[in-house]
Amino acid sequence: MVFLKLAIKSLKNRVFTTGLTVLSIALSVTLLLSVERAKRAAEEGFTQTISKTDLIVGARSGPLQLILYTVFNMGNATHNVSYESYEDIKKNPAIEWTIPYSLGDGHRGFRVVGTNEDFFKYYHYRGSQKIALAEGDVFKGLWDVVVGADVARKLNYKLGERIIVTHGVTKGEGVQNHDDKPFVVSGIMKPTGTPLDRGVYMSLQGMEALHIDWQSGAAPTPENAVPREQLNKDTLKVHTITAFFVGSKTRIDTLRLQREINNYKEEPLLAIIPGVTLSELWNGLSYVEGVLRMISWMVVVVGFMAMLIALTTTLNERRREMAILRSVGATSSQLVGLLVFESALLTLLGVISGAVLSLVLVAALKPWLETEFGLYLTGSGFTAREWVYMLVTLVGGTLIGLVPAMRAQRLALKDGLSVRL
Amino acid sequence: MSSSNILVEMRDVQYTYGANQKPTVHIPEFSIVRGEELFLYGPSGTGKTTLLEMLAGVLKPQQGTLKILGCEFSQMSAAARDAFRAEHMGYVFQNFNLIPYLTAQENIELPLHLSAGRRARLGSVDSEMVIRALCGTLGIGDILGKKVGELSVGQQQRVAVARALLGKPDLLLADEPTSALDTDHREKFLKLLFELSDLYGTTVVFVSHDRSIEKLFTRSISLESINKVV
Numbered sequence: 001m002v003f004l005k006l007a008i009k010s011l012k013n014r015v016f017t018t019g020l021t022v023l024s025i026a027l028s029v030t031l032l033l034s035v036e037r038a039k040r041a042a043e044e045g046f047t048q049t050i051s052k053t054d055l056i057v058g059a060r061s062g063p064l065q066l067i068l069y070t071v072f073n074m075g076n077a078t079h080n081v082s083y084e085s086y087e088d089i090k091k092n093p094a095i096e097w098t099i100p101y102s103l104g105d106g107h108r109g110f111r112v113v114g115t116n117e118d119f120f121k122y123y124h125y126r127g128s129q130k131i132a133l134a135e136g137d138v139f140k141g142l143w144d145v146v147v148g149a150d151v152a153r154k155l156n157y158k159l160g161e162r163i164i165v166t167h168g169v170t171k172g173e174g175v176q177n178h179d180d181k182p183f184v185v186s187g188i189m190k191p192t193g194t195p196l197d198r199g200v201y202m203s204l205q206g207m208e209a210l211h212i213d214w215q216s217g218a219a220p221t222p223e224n225a226v227p228r229e230q231l232n233k234d235t236l237k238v239h240t241i242t243a244f245f246v247g248s249k250t251r252i253d254t255l256r257l258q259r260e261i262n263n264y265k266e267e268p269l270l271a272i273i274p275g276v277t278l279s280e281l282w283n284g285l286s287y288v289e290g291v292l293r294m295i296s297w298m299v300v301v302v303g304f305m306a307m308l309i310a311l312t313t314t315l316n317e318r319r320r321e322m323a324i325l326r327s328v329g330a331t332s333s334q335l336v337g338l339l340v341f342e343s344a345l346l347t348l349l350g351v352i353s354g355a356v357l358s359l360v361l362v363a364a365l366k367p368w369l370e371t372e373f374g375l376y377l378t379g380s381g382f383t384a385r386e387w388v389y390m391l392v393t394l395v396g397g398t399l400i401g402l403v404p405a406m407r408a409q410r411l412a413l414k415d416g417l418s419v420r421l
Numbered sequence: 422m423s424s425s426n427i428l429v430e431m432r433d434v435q436y437t438y439g440a441n442q443k444p445t446v447h448i449p450e451f452s453i454v455r456g457e458e459l460f461l462y463g464p465s466g467t468g469k470t471t472l473l474e475m476l477a478g479v480l481k482p483q484q485g486t487l488k489i490l491g492c493e494f495s496q497m498s499a500a501a502r503d504a505f506r507a508e509h510m511g512y513v514f515q516n517f518n519l520i521p522y523l524t525a526q527e528n529i530e531l532p533l534h535l536s537a538g539r540r541a542r543l544g545s546v547d548s549e550m551v552i553r554a555l556c557g558t559l560g561i562g563d564i565l566g567k568k569v570g571e572l573s574v575g576q577q578q579r580v581a582v583a584r585a586l587l588g589k590p591d592l593l594l595a596d597e598p599t600s601a602l603d604t605d606h607r608e609k610f611l612k613l614l615f616e617l618s619d620l621y622g623t624t625v626v627f628v629s630h631d632r633s634i635e636k637l638f639t640r641s642i643s644l645e646s647i648n649k650v651v
């Protein structure tokens with residue numbers, strides 16, 4: 001295999017340019033793979049913002065609106081669900097568990113959610129991940145709240161901190177504070193990398209207590225305000241919730257249940273399957289994906305250009321080498337083969353180092369990406385698509401080698417042989 | 422001399438570089454006999470290298486006929502001339518043309534790997550042994566593993582000769598290979614070369630501007646006497 005030996009020795013002889021070429025290919029491949037991985041993580045993170053929940057039920061509106069205000073803390077419900085309907089539907093034998101969700105208030109820009117302890121038991125995200133507390137305990141008392149990781153971090157909250165809840169979610173002037181009824185931080189959640197981190201969680205009764213003395217959306221006058229001390233968790237009666245999550249016993253039950261809830265006589269309700277809606281939503285964002293992918297391919301093309309330039313410039317230096325080989329018997333197709341083989345070797349080295357580099361980067365940056373960006377890079381090896389990308393790069397790089405090779409073939413033997421030393 | 426003894430036959434061969442008006446080489450009639458050691462001399466720029474490169478098939482005569490071993494060179498394709506050269510000729514270039522990052526031995530072996538015809542000439546013998554013997558005779562047996570870029574000019578020259586002679590070619594073309602050597606070494610080197618060429622039955626064509634060595638050859642001719650450029 002004299003050509004393998006020649007190619008390797010020749011590349012070693014030009015180790016600096018060779019190294020740079022390999023580096024430029026490696027960096028392009030790293031970028032391509034990283035963008036792909038980040039995209040995959042974003043998609044998985046997005047569609048797995050909530051998992052194991054079979055249905056989300058709210059007042060009748062659009063599925064998108066429902067998923068946005070329940071799962072993503074965005075927008076508001078137009079109507080509520082009465083607590084009687086909730087209790088009624090809960091009795092359905094196909095249902096295994098439910099989580100009630102009551103929205104509408106905020107705390108310094110973060111959303112306040114009224115729920116119960118089933119929230120900690122049944123809410124799942126990214127497969128089978130559950131909500132866990134970093135410190136403290138769940139809301140046992142009426143005035144207890146559990147804060148999400150982002151809330152604790154941004155507002156620097158510790159256990160026992162007293163907080164005031166605002167009526168409505170918006171910040172700024174003209175908002176009314178429930179400052180007569182302060183709450184106490186009883187627990188801080190571990191980061192989940194989902195919008196859950198930006199919520200403040202309390203019991204449904206706590207939410208009810210905030211508004212007990214409110215009449216048709218207006219703050220109470222001092223005369224008819226109910227003092228905090230008179231309220232008791234056990235005697236407070238919940239009237240409405242905003243939505244609830246449902247886990248059904250089997251898959252088949254889910255569809256029947258969805259139909260039943262959507263046709264619920266007492267109240268117009270909407271039940272959606274979150275997985276389906278989330279995928280639809282993600283597909284709506286697919287142009288972002290396309291742009292990302294286009295950028296990384298452009299980087300690969302630039303990498304190829306760098307390689308083409310490197311190969312063509314070294315070819316000039318190597319005219320003599322090629323001429324010598326020809327003078328002692330190499331045919332011009334063998335020389336083309338040699339040059340193409342060299343560029344294939346360079347690209348292969350580049351692709352391998354790029355792949356390794358991307359794995360190292362993922363391993364090194366994983367914790368940082370999780371805490372800073374909520375990007376969870378899942379899966380170890382490469383996906384089929386990533387393998388295809390690497391293969392395409394390899395083929396592209398090899399073909400690039402044809403350009404200088406064809407030029408070399410056309411050079412006259414005489415020119416190469418009389419190059420001065 | 423009988424025609425079967427003629428190795429190279431030139432008739433009306435002409436070569437003109439690029440847009441030059443006058444040809445650099447124009448040889449009305451010239452032939453080289455099999456087995457002779459021919460010395461061609463002439464001042465610098467008279468076309469010695471050009472003539473050798475035509476003989477080697479690096480340049481193609483633009484006019485006339487050039488026959489080597491009965492093959493009509495001026496009608497062969499570049500690829501066919503390349504193959505013919507690799508099989509039948511050894512060329513010691515004026516600047517040696519060795520590949521600097523390969524070792525001496527790797528340079529010497531190149532024609533064997535790249536030309537099937539040349540390899541066939543070696544027969545079934547172990548090429549390693551032939552190279553050792555050849556290089557031992559040339560006095561470069563101890564530097565075979567060194568990179569050519571690290572050799573002295575005299576050593577490089579002998580590596581080039583070893584490469585040209587490996588596989589017992591019919592014709593050895595040498596372009597001023599002794600210009601870097603002192604007179605004493607020049608004679609020693611040539612004697613060695615002729616020993617090998619006699620042994621191999623190789624015809625030698627040697628060009629130089631330095632006539633001090635002409636007496637060692639079997640025939641010595643001035644290029645100007647055969648080259649009719651006006």
Ligand SMILES: Nc1ncnc2c1ncn2[C@@H]1O[C@H](COP(=O)(O)OP(=O)(O)OP(=O)(O)O)[C@@H](O)[C@H]1O
Nearest residue numbers: 438439445464465466467468469470471472515630
């Ligand atoms: N590639 C070329 N293009 C144009 N002219 C050339 C080329 N090579 C050589 N010549 C010209 O042809 C003439 C003969 O050149 P050649 O190299 O054959 O001379 P030479 O006898 O070998 O000289 P030297 O003893 O210096 O090696 C010179 O005048 C030179 O200028």
Ligand SMILES: [Mg+2]
Nearest residue numbers: 469470515596
């Ligand atoms: Mg010359």
